[in-house]
Amino acid sequence: MALPESSISHICKGIADFISSGLQASAHSIRILVGNPADAAPAQTETQHRINLFFYRFEPMEFQADASPGDTWWLRLHCLITPFAIAEDQISSGENDLRIIGELLRLFHETPVIDIPSGAGDHCLLQIIFQPLGADVLNHIWSTQHEVSYRPSVAYEMAVSPVIPKKPSTGSPVTGRIGYQVRAGGEDTSHFSPGVILTPHVSTSTVDTSADNWAPVICCIYENTCAVSLAFEKGSQELAGFQPEVWIAGEPGAPVRLIWEVWNSETGWQPEEQSMQATIATRRLDPEAIGSAQTVTLNLPSDNAISQAVLYAEREYRRTADNHAVLIRSNPLLVTLYEAT
Numbered sequence: 001m002a003l004p005e006s007s008i009s010h011i012c013k014g015i016a017d018f019i020s021s022g023l024q025a026s027a028h029s030i031r032i033l034v035g036n037p038a039d040a041a042p043a044q045t046e047t048q049h050r051i052n053l054f055f056y057r058f059e060p061m062e063f064q065a066d067a068s069p070g071d072t073w074w075l076r077l078h079c080l081i082t083p084f085a086i087a088e089d090q091i092s093s094g095e096n097d098l099r100i101i102g103e104l105l106r107l108f109h110e111t112p113v114i115d116i117p118s119g120a121g122d123h124c125l126l127q128i129i130f131q132p133l134g135a136d137v138l139n140h141i142w143s144t145q146h147e148v149s150y151r152p153s154v155a156y157e158m159a160v161s162p163v164i165p166k167k168p169s170t171g172s173p174v175t176g177r178i179g180y181q182v183r184a185g186g187e188d189t190s191h192f193s194p195g196v197i198l199t200p201h202v203s204t205s206t207v208d209t210s211a212d213n214w215a216p217v218i219c220c221i222y223e224n225t226c227a228v229s230l231a232f233e234k235g236s237q238e239l240a241g242f243q244p245e246v247w248i249a250g251e252p253g254a255p256v257r258l259i260w261e262v263w264n265s266e267t268g269w270q271p272e273e274q275s276m277q278a279t280i281a282t283r284r285l286d287p288e289a290i291g292s293a294q295t296v297t298l299n300l301p302s303d304n305a306i307s308q309a310v311l312y313a314e315r316e317y318r319r320t321a322d323n324h325a326v327l328i329r330s331n332p333l334l335v336t337l338y339e340a341t
Contacts, residue, residue: 051084259313312332
């Protein structure tokens with residue numbers, strides 16, 4: 001029975017797949033392996049070049065000393081990459097080793113940050129940092145490989161890789177409002193105001209779309225007021241009559257997706273499967289000009305449970321430097337459903 005896959009094994013396999021694609025391994029008869037150099041050494045009858053990835057060291061990230069058992073843990077991976085080339089077409093195996101190493105150096109120099117699947121439906125970005133190894137370290141590594149003699153190799157630090165817990169902690173909900181009251185007696189625990197709370201103040205925003213990475217700005221129009229945080233009592237008339245009217249500012253004519261994420265005490269934050277496409281109509285969001293606002297009407301993801309929902313407007317653009325697709329999110333719009341005590 002095969003062992004179950006882990007997030008680390010997914011990451012290491014993803015790095016091997018990235019090298020295979022970047023070097024066009026199948027077209028050049030190159031086989032990519034993950035394991036010890038001793039296990040990757042080819043036999044005399046081998047007809048394929050080999051590249052072995054030896055992950056020999058794992059270090060924790062320095063800025064996560066207070067991580068809880070339910071948090072994702074981040075590690076730095078140290079990898080020794082060794083070619084085991086064969087002689088072909090009057091080219092020696094040693095020269096083919098150098099050709100492979102040169103292509104590896106070029107590949108990681110051109111793409112110092114790579115996008116790798118984490119195995120949990122998400123992706124992580126790994127920074128690839130060249131690590132020149134001293135004679136003592138090299139001698140220590142190769143002395144453990146028994147009958148395999150020293151081979152020309154390159155070493156990289158790949159940071160940072162996630163260790164994903166089976167049962168992640170849900171975290172705390174977003175705070176919708178903080179306040180205080182002073183009363184003569186301590187028995188009254190009523191809320192500050194029944195039904196709905198509007199906070200904080202929304203100021204005028206003009207989106208500068210001259211840069212490629214501009215972010216949209218959103219607010220909700222409720223009772224002729226702009227809001228980015230709303231709170232409703234569960235079962236109240238205000239909640240029953242509420243349907244979000246979202247005002248979006250950015251590049252006119254640009255498409256965005258409106259995405260809900262919902263929190264409850266059992267599952268934590270979870271994205272809603274359904275999203276909505278919308279088109280931006282204005283660059284300026286001005287609470288004083290609310291009468292001329294062109295809005296998009298949405299439905300709340302849930303109105304019958306104590307929960308919080310956050311709405312984002314998300315756009316995608318292609319980064320000029322490497323044509324990589326980048327997702328940009330707007331400010332959050334928070335809706336809280338609470339139960340009166």
